[in-house]
Amino acid sequence: MLAALVTAAVVFPLSAAVRPEIPAPAPAVLAPLDASTLDEAYAANRANAAEAARMAAAHHDRDRAAADRRLASPGRQLLAFDGRGSGRVTEVLGDLARADRVAVLVPGSDTGIDTYGRFHAAAAALHARLVRQTPAGTRTAVVAWLGYETPGTVSTTVTTTGRADEAAPHLRALVRQLRAVAGRETHVALLCHSYGSVVCARAAPHLAVDDIALVGSPGTGAGSAASLHTRARVWAARGGDDWVENVPHLSADLFGTTVGFGTDPVSPAFGARVFAAGDGGHSDYFRPGSTSLTNLARIVLGETKAVTHD
Numbered sequence: 623m624l625a626a627l628v629t630a631a632v633v634f635p636l637s638a639a640v641r642p643e644i645p646a647p648a649p650a651v652l653a654p655l656d657a658s659t660l661d662e663a664y665a666a667n668r669a670n671a672a673e674a675a676r677m678a679a680a681h682h683d684r685d686r687a688a689a690d691r692r693l694a695s696p697g698r699q700l701l702a703f704d705g706r707g708s709g710r711v712t713e714v715l716g717d718l719a720r721a722d723r724v725a726v727l728v729p730g731s732d733t734g735i736d737t738y739g740r741f742h743a744a745a746a747a748l749h750a751r752l753v754r755q756t757p758a759g760t761r762t763a764v765v766a767w768l769g770y771e772t773p774g775t776v777s778t779t780v781t782t783t784g785r786a787d788e789a790a791p792h793l794r795a796l797v798r799q800l801r802a803v804a805g806r807e808t809h810v811a812l813l814c815h816s817y818g819s820v821v822c823a824r825a826a827p828h829l830a831v832d833d834i835a836l837v838g839s840p841g842t843g844a845g846s847a848a849s850l851h852t853r854a855r856v857w858a859a860r861g862g863d864d865w866v867e868n869v870p871h872l873s874a875d876l877f878g879t880t881v882g883f884g885t886d887p888v889s890p891a892f893g894a895r896v897f898a899a900g901d902g903g904h905s906d907y908f909r910p911g912s913t914s915l916t917n918l919a920r921i922v923l924g925e926t927k928a929v930t931h932d
Contacts, residue, residue: 644686646674646705655701655799657719664714667700668693674705689735701765701799708771709735712796713742715749716763723809724800725752725922726765726831727908728793730816730838731775733768741766744908748813751910751919762922763804767796773817781881783820783843790825797830811835811922812854815907816866820883826852833857833921837899837907837914840869841883847893857921857929858887858894859914861902897921898930 650666653659675690690705692698693713702712718724725748729741745766752762770789773779797810811833814822822834823842827850834850835857836842847856860867871886885892900906900913907914913930920928 645677649704664699667703711768713766718763721763723762728814728818730818731773733772747908786820786824789821793825826850836887839887843883856894859897859899861899863903898932
C-alpha cells in the first residue's frame with residue numbers, strides 16, 4: 623500500500639506545477655517582536671496582505687486576491703504574513719500580550735492562503751469556546767500558525783517527515799516569539815492536526831511548551847511519546863469517523879526514502895494521554911459543540927482532570 627501511494631504521488635504533484643506563480647511582495651521588515659511592537663507588526667502585515675491582494679488582482683487571480691483582502695481587513699491580527707507561493711500566515715485571536723494561556727494550532731496537508739478560511743474557522747471555533755469556558759481572571763489567546771509549506775494530501779511529501787523537518791525550526795522560533803510577547807510564565811499548548819502532528823513531533827525536543835495534543839494523526843515519526851524528548855504532556859485523539867484510522871502505522875524504506883510515520887499515537891504502545899474525540903471525521907476536531915473541541919479547550923486551560931476519555 624505504501625509503495626502504491628508513493629508511485630501514485632509522483633503523478634499528482636504535476637497538477638500543482640500548472641498553476642502560474644502568483645506575484646506578492648516580500649514580507650514586511652519588522653522590529654524585534656515584543657508586547658510593545660505587537661500592534662506595529664499587525665499593521666505592517668495587514669498592509670503587506672493588502673499589497674499582495676492588489677498584485678494578485680493585477681495577475682487576474684481573483685481567488686487569491688480575495689483571500690489576501692480578507693487577511694488585510696481591519697482587526698485581523700497578523701503576526702506574520704508572506705503572500706508568495708502557497709503563502710504563510712500567523713494570526714492571533716485574542717489579546718496575546720496579556721494572555722495567561724496560549725493555544726497554537728498547527729495545520730496538516732493542503733493548507734495555504736487559498737484554503738486559509740477553513741483553518742481560520744478552526745482557530746475561531748477554539749477561541750470562541752475558550753471565551754465561554756475560561757474561568758474568571760484567566761486570559762487566553764489562539765494562534766493559527768500556517769508557518770510552513772504544507773504537503774499535498776496526494777503527494778510524496780505527505781508520506782515522509784521532510785516538510786516537518788523544514789518546519790520544526792520555524793515552530794520553535796514562533797514559541798520563542800510568543801514567550802517574548804506574553805511572558806515566560808504563559809502556558810503554551812500545541813494543538814497539532816494530521817500532518818501537523820509530524821511537525822510538532824519534530825519540533826518537540828527543547829520546545830518550551832506545556833502540552834502537545836495530536837489529533838487525527840497518521841503517526842509522528844516517533845515510536846513513543848517518550849521518544850519525543852519533551853517535558854510537555856502529550857495527548858492524542860482520533861474521531862470515530864476519521865479515515866486516518868486506516869492509514870498503515872508502519873515505517874518502510876522505499877526508493878531510498880523512509881515512508882510512513884510508525885506507531886499509532888492513540889495506541890497504548892505510544893503512551894500518550896488518549897482523550898475522547900467523539901464520532902467526528904478528519905476535519906471535525908474543531909467543530910463547534912464537538913467533544914473534541916471541548917476537550918482541547920480543557921487541555922489549553924490546564925483542566926486535565928476534566929478531560930474525558932473513551
